[in-house]
Amino acid sequence: MAWFSKNKKLTAASDKVPQLPAKGEVGLWKKCDACDEVAYTQDFERNWNVCPSCGAHEALPVRRRLEMICDRGSFEELDTDLTPQDPLGFADQKRYRDRLKSTHKNTGLKDAFLSGVGLVGDVPVSIGCFAFEFMGGSMGSVVGEKVTRVFDRAYERRIPAMVFSSTGGARMQEGIFSLMQMAKTSAALHRFRSVRKPYVSVMLHPTTGGVAASFAWLGDVVIAEPKALIGFAGPRVIEQTIREKLPPGFQRSEFLLEHGMVDAIVPRGELRAKLSQIFSLLG
Amino acid sequence: MSRTYTLEFERPLLALESKIDELKQLSGGAAVDFTDEIIKLERKAKKLQAEIFSDLSRWQIVQLARHPSRPYFLDYLGQLFTDFFEIEGDRRFAADRAIVSGFAKFDGQPVVVMGHQKGRGTKDNMLRNFGMARPEGYRKARRLFDLAERFRLPLVTFIDTPGAYPGIGAEERGQAEAIATNLEVMSSLSVPSVSVVIGEGASGGAIGIGVTSRILMLEYAWYNVISPESCSSILYRDASKAQKSAEALKLTARDLMGFGIIDEIVKEAPGGAHRDPQFTAENVRTALRRHLAELSQLSPEQLVRDRYRKFRAMGVFTSEE
Numbered sequence: 001m002a003w004f005s006k007n008k009k010l011t012a013a014s015d016k017v018p019q020l021p022a023k024g025e026v027g028l029w030k031k032c033d034a035c036d037e038v039a040y041t042q043d044f045e046r047n048w049n050v051c052p053s054c055g056a057h058e059a060l061p062v063r064r065r066l067e068m069i070c071d072r073g074s075f076e077e078l079d080t081d082l083t084p085q086d087p088l089g090f091a092d093q094k095r096y097r098d099r100l101k102s103t104h105k106n107t108g109l110k111d112a113f114l115s116g117v118g119l120v121g122d123v124p125v126s127i128g129c130f131a132f133e134f135m136g137g138s139m140g141s142v143v144g145e146k147v148t149r150v151f152d153r154a155y156e157r158r159i160p161a162m163v164f165s166s167t168g169g170a171r172m173q174e175g176i177f178s179l180m181q182m183a184k185t186s187a188a189l190h191r192f193r194s195v196r197k198p199y200v201s202v203m204l205h206p207t208t209g210g211v212a213a214s215f216a217w218l219g220d221v222v223i224a225e226p227k228a229l230i231g232f233a234g235p236r237v238i239e240q241t242i243r244e245k246l247p248p249g250f251q252r253s254e255f256l257l258e259h260g261m262v263d264a265i266v267p268r269g270e271l272r273a274k275l276s277q278i279f280s281l282l283g
Numbered sequence: 284m285s286r287t288y289t290l291e292f293e294r295p296l297l298a299l300e301s302k303i304d305e306l307k308q309l310s311g312g313a314a315v316d317f318t319d320e321i322i323k324l325e326r327k328a329k330k331l332q333a334e335i336f337s338d339l340s341r342w343q344i345v346q347l348a349r350h351p352s353r354p355y356f357l358d359y360l361g362q363l364f365t366d367f368f369e370i371e372g373d374r375r376f377a378a379d380r381a382i383v384s385g386f387a388k389f390d391g392q393p394v395v396v397m398g399h400q401k402g403r404g405t406k407d408n409m410l411r412n413f414g415m416a417r418p419e420g421y422r423k424a425r426r427l428f429d430l431a432e433r434f435r436l437p438l439v440t441f442i443d444t445p446g447a448y449p450g451i452g453a454e455e456r457g458q459a460e461a462i463a464t465n466l467e468v469m470s471s472l473s474v475p476s477v478s479v480v481i482g483e484g485a486s487g488g489a490i491g492i493g494v495t496s497r498i499l500m501l502e503y504a505w506y507n508v509i510s511p512e513s514c515s516s517i518l519y520r521d522a523s524k525a526q527k528s529a530e531a532l533k534l535t536a537r538d539l540m541g542f543g544i545i546d547e548i549v550k551e552a553p554g555g556a557h558r559d560p561q562f563t564a565e566n567v568r569t570a571l572r573r574h575l576a577e578l579s580q581l582s583p584e585q586l587v588r589d590r591y592r593k594f595r596a597m598g599v600f601t602s603e604e
Contacts, residue, residue, distance in 0.1 A: 080604070087542065087599040088533045092518040141598030148595070170486070170508045172517065175532045176544050179486060179508035180597040183494045186466035187594050210508065212459035213447075213487040214466055232459035232487070233449030237513070241449050251454055261457050 032056055048268050057205065057225050057268055062114050062131035065164060069272055070118035075127065077116040079149055084111050084142045088175050096173040099135070109134045111142040112167070115150050120162075121276030123283050126154035129164040130204075130211075137167030139211055140174035144181025147215060151188040154197060160283050161192060161199040162275065165216040168234070169209015182214035189215050198282040200275060203230050203253075203262065221278055224253035224262045225271075231256075288351045292335055292343055296554070299328045332554050339503075341538075342529040345511060347503040347555045348482045349445075354560040355414075356383060356398030356441040359481065362564040363571070364389055364396055370427060376456060379420035381412045381448070382492070384427045389439065390572060395431040397424055397492060398441030401482070414483075415448035421461035421491050428468045431476075437575055438476040440492045445510060447488030462491040469494035470594070473587050475578030477571060479549070480504040480536075481556075496590045497574045498544065500536040501563070502551040506544075507534035544597065546574070 030041040034056035044051065048068050049058040060068070066075045090096040104110060112134035118127050128150040130137040139147075147163065154161035170178035189199065201219025203212075205228035213232055216222075224230060231251040239246055249255050256262045266274045289297055303324045306317045339347070347353070360367060364387040371378045384397035399416065402408030424440075431438045447458055469476070469492075476495035484493070484506030500506060509517075514532060515524035536548040549570050552559030578586065 081602040083601045083603050085599045085601060088531065090531050092531065141600045145598050145600060172509050172514050172532070174599075175507055175534065176539055176542060177598055179490055179506075180544060180594065182487065182490055183466055183470065184594045184597055186463065187470035187494070187591055190467045190470050191591065208459075210487055213462040213491075215463070217457075217460040217463040218467055231454045232447065232462070233454065238449045238451065238454070242451065246451070250451070259455050259457070261460060 033058065050268050055226070055267065057227065059132055059166070059205070060268070061133060062109070062129050065129050066114065066116075066118065066127070068268075069164075069275065070120060070127070071122065075116055075118035077114055078153070079115050079146050080110075082110065082142045082145055084140060084174075086173075087141070087177055088173065090173045090175070099173070103134055107131065107133050111146075112137045112139070112171075113143040113146045115146040117153065117157075117159075120272070120279060123276070123279040124157070124159045125279065126150050126157065126159055126161045127164075128162070130166045132166040132204075135171065137165075137211075138169065138171035138173075138178075139167060139181050140171035140178050141181065143171070144178070144184050147181070147185045148188040151185070151192040151199075151215075154199070155188075155192040155195055158195045158197060160197045160279055161189075162202070163199075163215060163219075164202045164204055165207040165211050166204035167207060167209070167211045169211055169213075179210065182210050185215045186218065189218055198278060200278055202271070202275075204228055206230065208232065208234055219263075220282070221264070222262045223264050223266050223271075223274070224256065226253055226265055226267055228253045230262070290343070290346050290350065292339075293554070296328060296332050296335060299324060299331060303328065329553075336554060340526075340530070341505075341533070341535055342511070342526040344503050344535050345483075345505050345525075345529050347557075348505050350555065350557050351403070352557040353482055354556050354563060355403075356400045356443060356481065358560055359441060359479075359564050359567060360387070360396065360398070362561065363568050364394075365391075367396070370423070370430075373419045373423040373426065375419065375422050377417075377419045379412075379417050379423060380410050381414055381416040381444070382420035382424055384423055386430075386436070389437075389575070392437070393434075394437045394439055395427050396439045396441075397427055398481075399444040399488075399492075401443060412448060414444045415446055416444065416488060416491075417448050417450070417453045418456045418458050418461035421447070421458075421465050424492050425461070425465050425468055428465070428472060431474050432472050435474055437474055437579070438472065438495065439571065439575075440476075440478040440495065442478055442480045442484045442489045442493055442506070443482035443504075444485055444488045445483050446485040446513075447491065459487075462487045465491045466494055470590065471587070472590075473583030475575055475581070475586065476590075477574050477578070479567060479571070480506045480545075481567075483510075485510050494590075494594070496578055496586060496593070497546045499547045499549055499567075499570055499574070500539060500545045501549050501556060501567075502536055503555050504536055505529075505534040506536075506539060507532050 032051040035054035037053035367387040369385040401414035402411035478495040511525035511529040514528040556563040
């Protein structure tokens with residue numbers, strides 16, 4: 001009898017067998033969503049949430065991402081005072097106001113984006129990163145303002161800019177204000193171009209909608225993590241429109257690279273070194 | 284005017300109007316004089332229309348914006364512009380008939396003009412892809428932005444789309460990239476630019492030709508980050524709750540004017556643009572004329588700076604630690 005049986009009755013019956021967490025659950029052991037292999041959660045996390053067996057990239061919380069990318073302890077978060085409002089008085093099953101509050105409580109974040117400056121291989125960079133864990137990384141006024149400030153700061157300090165995107169797109173709950181963030185961020189990015197410093201856009205899983213269709217796809221260099229879902233429309237919307245199942249791999253990083261839509265696919269473990277390389281070449 | 288399609292809330296009005304028509308025809312025979320009766324009914328019809336249209340729900344406005352008889356971009360192009368020369372090539376992949384673009388004269392002055400174009404009837408809608416542009420449409424528009432800048436021509440865009448096309452080919456050829464590029468290119472232009480939302484302004488597909496110095500909106504148009512149907516299918520997994528979503532999204536011209544997003548609401552004909560397209564188009568002409576005249580007073584640097592400030596200020600948040 002193997003130690004890690006999938007027979008739930010058996011594992012539940014024995015106190016001595018380490019409890020195998022269900023997919024996605026975090027315990028002492030962690031089972032990979034992609035390959036079903038089991039690893040020590042600690043090993044998995046030390047590997048920046050990349051499966052040690054198959055290399056599948058699982059979501060990495062925003063603060064861990066910044067820790068991974070920046071020179072040790074160099075990231076300084078800014079714009080922490082920006083707090084979302086509810087300009088529409090929006091409500092579905094839940095009021096947007098309450099949703100913001102409860103999400104803040106669960107994640108410790110005020111909104112779906114962290115911005116600041118940090119060193120990457122000793123180069124100061126204006127950095128922004130989406131927090132997918134906050135309402136699917138959706139972009140409303142606060143996210144749009146923070147992205148804009150990433151470019152503003154890079155413009156003022158004449159340093160490179162870098163944004164990591166993982167988002168479903170613009171945030172419905174802020175209606176037209178969310179849509180206008182696409183224009184606002186792109187305009188700020190355009191102003192930044194004049195200082196001739198690089199803007200690197202890193203697309204993580206997933207990057208779609210209004211973020212894909214604005215600053216995320218406007219990088220001087222556009223990098224994707226492996227197997228990330230990247231595109232304008234979500235797969236469900238496309239399937240509903242064309243009334244067909246989508247082919248496997250559609251809208252994944254590898255598919256986009258084949259179609260010339262991204263510049264490089266970089267596994268998470270190599271990301272920091274590659275970014276540093278870009279800044280040493282263009283910075 | 285087409286009477287083949289009627290919205291639920293238009294029905295009492297149209298019933299009354301057909302009664303008036305009937306009486307007028309009978310009067311033609313001259314056997315009996317219905318003049319007094321007709322005048323009375325016409326007054327009643329006018330009152331009824333004012334009643335219905337003074338209190339439209341947001342969902343009813345969305346329905347008006349989608350009315351199959353509503354004037355489309357080509358109708359405005361025909362009435363407000365002369366000497367139109369169409370530019371069809373994106374120089375990349377294909378002609379996209381969901382966006383029509385080119386050079387023309389407005390008030391005798393050369394301009395660059397473009398707009399989403401919906402179709403009338405099945406065959407026309409196939410050609411126009413229901414006003415849903417593919418990347419080629421946005422890349423063609425981008426060429427026109429560049430030409431406007433180079434030849435110092437004012438830019439006028441008409442927005443009327445249920446969204447950029449969500450299809451396999453569109454994704455393969457970079458729908459998001461095409462729209463993103465347009466946002467940046469438009470935010471660099473130093474010539475006067477005005478956009479007019481004439482029907483539906485759905486999301487990225489709309490703003491992909493909408494980053495202009497002035498944003499105008501017809502009275503019964505809508506403009507938002509998502510269509511009411513898509514919103515409700517995400518929130519409730521049920522597209523039929525669109526009515527509820529339309530209210531929640533606050534997507535009408537009046538809403539957007541209140542938010543400070545748009546610069547002017549252009550009045551439509553009583554009963555909606557489809558009841559009198561010419562009247563509505565003349566209102567658009569008057570508004571366009573005024574905004575273009577104002578913008579033409581500004582230097583290229585001022586135009587760039589003002590537009591930057593306009594969009595930079597959009598968003599609602601507070602600063603609190």
